[in-house]
Amino acid sequence: MSDKFDLYRAESEEIEPPVILLEEVSKDYVEGQHALKNVSLEIRKGEFVFIVGSSGSGKSTLIKLLLKEISPTKGHIMVAGKELSRLRENSICKLRRSIGIVFQDFRLLKDRTVFDNVAFAQRVLEVPNYKIRRDVPRVLSIVGLSEKLRSYPDELSGGEQQRVALARALVNNPVILLADEPTGNLDPRNSWEIMHLLEEINRRGTTVVVVTHNREIVDAMQKRVITLNKGVIIGDQKGGYSHAKN
Amino acid sequence: MPKISTFFYGIGQGIKSIFRNRTFSLASIGTMAACLFLFGVFYIMLSNVEYIVKNAETNVGITVFFDEGITDEQIEEIRAQIMTRAEVHTVEYISAEQAWENYKNTKLSPELASSFGDDNPLEDSASFTVYLNDVAMQDSLVRFVKGLPGVRKCNDAAGIADTLSGFNKVITIGSAVIITILLFVAAFLIGMTVSTGVSVRREEISIMKLIGASNFFIKIPFVVEGVLIGIIGAVIPLVIIRLAYIRITNMLAEKFSTMFNMVSFLNVETVMKVLIPASLAIGIGIGFISSRFTLRKQLRKIEVN
Numbered sequence: 001m002s003d004k005f006d007l008y009r010a011e012s013e014e015i016e017p018p019v020i021l022l023e024e025v026s027k028d029y030v031e032g033q034h035a036l037k038n039v040s041l042e043i044r045k046g047e048f049v050f051i052v053g054s055s056g057s058g059k060s061t062l063i064k065l066l067l068k069e070i071s072p073t074k075g076h077i078m079v080a081g082k083e084l085s086r087l088r089e090n091s092i093c094k095l096r097r098s099i100g101i102v103f104q105d106f107r108l109l110k111d112r113t114v115f116d117n118v119a120f121a122q123r124v125l126e127v128p129n130y131k132i133r134r135d136v137p138r139v140l141s142i143v144g145l146s147e148k149l150r151s152y153p154d155e156l157s158g159g160e161q162q163r164v165a166l167a168r169a170l171v172n173n174p175v176i177l178l179a180d181e182p183t184g185n186l187d188p189r190n191s192w193e194i195m196h197l198l199e200e201i202n203r204r205g206t207t208v209v210v211v212t213h214n215r216e217i218v219d220a221m222q223k224r225v226i227t228l229n230k231g232v233i234i235g236d237q238k239g240g241y242s243h244a245k246n
Numbered sequence: 247m248p249k250i251s252t253f254f255y256g257i258g259q260g261i262k263s264i265f266r267n268r269t270f271s272l273a274s275i276g277t278m279a280a281c282l283f284l285f286g287v288f289y290i291m292l293s294n295v296e297y298i299v300k301n302a303e304t305n306v307g308i309t310v311f312f313d314e315g316i317t318d319e320q321i322e323e324i325r326a327q328i329m330t331r332a333e334v335h336t337v338e339y340i341s342a343e344q345a346w347e348n349y350k351n352t353k354l355s356p357e358l359a360s361s362f363g364d365d366n367p368l369e370d371s372a373s374f375t376v377y378l379n380d381v382a383m384q385d386s387l388v389r390f391v392k393g394l395p396g397v398r399k400c401n402d403a404a405g406i407a408d409t410l411s412g413f414n415k416v417i418t419i420g421s422a423v424i425i426t427i428l429l430f431v432a433a434f435l436i437g438m439t440v441s442t443g444v445s446v447r448r449e450e451i452s453i454m455k456l457i458g459a460s461n462f463f464i465k466i467p468f469v470v471e472g473v474l475i476g477i478i479g480a481v482i483p484l485v486i487i488r489l490a491y492i493r494i495t496n497m498l499a500e501k502f503s504t505m506f507n508m509v510s511f512l513n514v515e516t517v518m519k520v521l522i523p524a525s526l527a528i529g530i531g532i533g534f535i536s537s538r539f540t541l542r543k544q545l546r547k548i549e550v551n
Contacts, residue, residue, distance in 0.1 A: 067456070090461060097458035107453055124459035126249050172457070 016045035018078070019176055019207045020066065025075030027061050027231075035061040036231045039075070043209060045175070048202045050218050051211045053228035059211045062228070063180055067099065068092050080175045097125060100169030100177045100206075104184035106161040108153040114140065114164050115149045121168045139167045143197055159190025166197060170206070177201060179210045183217065191217060248462055255463075260470025263443045270439040271475060277435050278479025278532065281428035282525045286487040288421030289524070290517055295414045297512050308384065310374040310391055311399040320396045325374065327394055333383035334376055342372045433532050436475055437540040440468045444544040451548050464545065469537050476533025480525040488518055 020043040027036040036058045043049050053059050064070045065077055068084050077084040080098035087095060108117050118136045127135075140146055143163040153161055162182060169177055179198060183191035195217050202208040212218060218225060219240030227235035264271045310328070312321060325337050340348075346368045350359040376391070378384060384402055391400045444451065454464050495511045 093455075093458045093460050095458070096456060099458075101456055107449070107456075109450055109453070120453070121457045123255070124454050124457050124463055126252055126463070168457075 016047075017081075018042040019045050019080055020209070021076075021078040022065075023076045025065065025072045025077060027058075027065060027070065028073045034231045036065070036072075039228075039231070039233055041226060041233060041236065043207060045207055046202070046205060048199065048208045048221075048223045049210070050221075050223055050225045051209060051228065052213070052218060052225055056230070057228040058231040059228055060180075061231070063178060063211065066178065067101070068095055097172060098175045100172070100174035102162065102165045102169050102177070102179040102182050104181035106153070106158075106165045106185075108161055108164055108168075110153050112152070113149065114145060114151050114153075114156070117153070117164055118167045118171050121171050125172060127172075135171055136167075139171045140164075142170070142200075143167045157190065158186050159193055162186060162190070162194050163197065166194070166201075170201060174206065176207045176209060179208065179212075181212055182210065183212065183214050188216075195221065248460075248466075252463060252466065256466030256470045259467030260474055263447075263467055263471045264474060266446060267439055267442045270435070270442050271471075274432065274435040274439045274475045275479045275482070277428065278432040278476060278529060279482040281425065281432045282480050282529060283483035283486065284421070284428060285425050285528065286483050286521050286525065288417060288425065289521060290487070290491065290512075291417055292414060292421070293517065293520070294511050295417070298510075301510065307375050307377040308388055308391070308400060308402045310376060310397055311401075312370075312372060313396050313398045314370050316396050321372070321374075324394055324396055328374065328376060328387075328391060331387060331390065333378050333387055335379045336377045338375045338377070340373050340375060342366055342369050345371045345373065429528070429532060432479070433536040436472050436533055436536040439475065440472055440537045440540045441544055443468055443471060444541070444548075448548055451545065455548065461545075465538075465541050468541050469534060472533035472537025472540075473530050474533070476529035476531070477526065479533075480529030484518070484522055484525055487521065488514060491517060 020041070022039050022041050025036055025039045026034055029035055039058075039062070051059055051062065061070070065072055065084075066079055068079075068087060071085070079095060082091075082095050082098075084095070109120065112120065115136055118140060119132045122132045122135060137146065137149070140149065143166050145160060145163055145167065148156065148160065148164075153164065156164065162185075166182075177198070182194050182198070186194065191214065198208050198210060199221070222239060224238050225235065225240065226233060310324070312324070321339070325339070328334055328337055343366060346366045349368060350362075376387070378387065388400050388402050391397055451464055491514050495514070498511070
């Protein structure tokens with residue numbers, strides 16, 4: 001482990017510590033062909049970051065690495081204070097408890113109500129029932145679905161389904177919220193609703209990382225934008241999509 | 247440390263999964279039941295043959311026939327000689343008249359028996375039946391008795407015992423082969439059932455992994471499913487065997503009552519005392535091992551995104 005990792009760990013309280021830190025990370029699925037090449041980046045607690053790039057730029061690989069679904073060929077990754085290379089198989093679940101994740105296709109359980117879909121995230125972590133009964137309505141009210149507790153996913157619009165997925169990602173108070181193309185299946189109005197919700201969640205202290213293709217939203221929100229191209233970071237600055245070198 | 251509620255969750259989900267994959271569950275339960283039924287039948291046959299052999303050895307004892315024209319004094323002398331042996335428990339005298347009477351009653355029809363009138367074709371068939379304390383000493387006693395003056399013939403139970411022991415060996419080998427094959431089939435089918443359950447719940451498992459559910463939490467419903475299939479597959483043949491055993495042994499006792507003076511079966515409680523724990527252990531063991539083995543392979547294939 002490099003000195004830089006130790007430095008970040010010992011950083012003063014004035015600057016928020018990084019919750020995601022990649023140092024010289026490469027990932028080769030086939031030898032010599034880089035899905036990611038020497039990627040170094042840090043995302044600090046409370047940041048709102050967009051990760052943009054065309055298909056094959058390495059965005060999905062980056063998400064898989066952060067969730068420790070795959071391991072890097074080279075380099076070090078730290079997520080929520082955990083050095084992933086040192087994480088044992090049976091500790092991966094603990095890492096994932098600190099990351100809330102939302103997908104483009106919502107990934108809801110169709111045979112369960114809105115309440116049960118959100119409660120599911122707590123049940124699998126063996127949270128006591130009284131806490132589930134307290135937390136689920138609270139988080140559903142944050143995403144504006146208090147009235148839809150007993151509805152099934154098929155009875156909801158796309159935007160509402162994504163809000164359920166957001167509630168499920170948030171109910172266990174994750175340090176990081178990872179949103180992979182959260183507006184990919186939504187119309188512009190619903191897309192903006194979701195983005196406003198993500199902004200609100202970020203204001204409450206959660207670090208939000210959004211992987212997206214939606215140029216209009218990225219441009220309008222004026223947040224930090226990390227641009228990937230062919231596995232390499234080619235831009236990392238505050239501003240819109242148009243500011244990023246692509 | 248997993249919570250108690252996780253076990254209840256696992257049991258609930260395991261039961262749901264059995265109903266969800268009805269076809270595979272039924273096939274697995276059926277195969278497991280067939281396998282353990284055969285195991286039960288073979289066990290009953292083996293244990294009863296062993297029991298009968300033991301009875302034959304101890305109850306039939308050895309039969310001593312005398313030379314023609316032997317006197318009562320000589321017969322008493324032979325009894326005294328036999329009684330000197332430590333392994334001898336009792337010596338029972340059967341007169342020629344008793345022997346004929348027994349034969350008439352058990353082997354001949356009343357008409358045929360009466361046609362003999364007062365004749366006794368077994369006139370020279372008076373005998374001693376010698377019961378032993380220690381069956382292992384039978385051979386040496388037979389050698390001793392054969393050497394006594396006035397003894398014409400001495401039959402032992404070794405013939406019966408040898409035949410039954412040979413029969414036992416054939417059953418043991420045959421049953422071991424069949425049961426082993428069936429156990430593999432049952433394990434394979436339980437694995438298939440669990441594998442189907444994993445496929446059906448692929449999305450749910452993927453979300454669980456994503457959310458950070460522990461491996462124990464993800465696996466427990468499937469392990470419970472395998473174990474429950476094993477338990478149900480064990481209980482069904484146990485019930486059938488218990489009911490059938492009582493009926494069949496009663497039926498045999500009624501139909502072949504004469505034979506049952508010599509041969510008796512183990513009682514049902516003795517048989518079940520061994521069969522219940524053995525069948526449950528096999529059912530649970532196979533269910534547990536095959537579901538764990540299948541899960542190890544299947545869960546690796548499920549990605550979280």
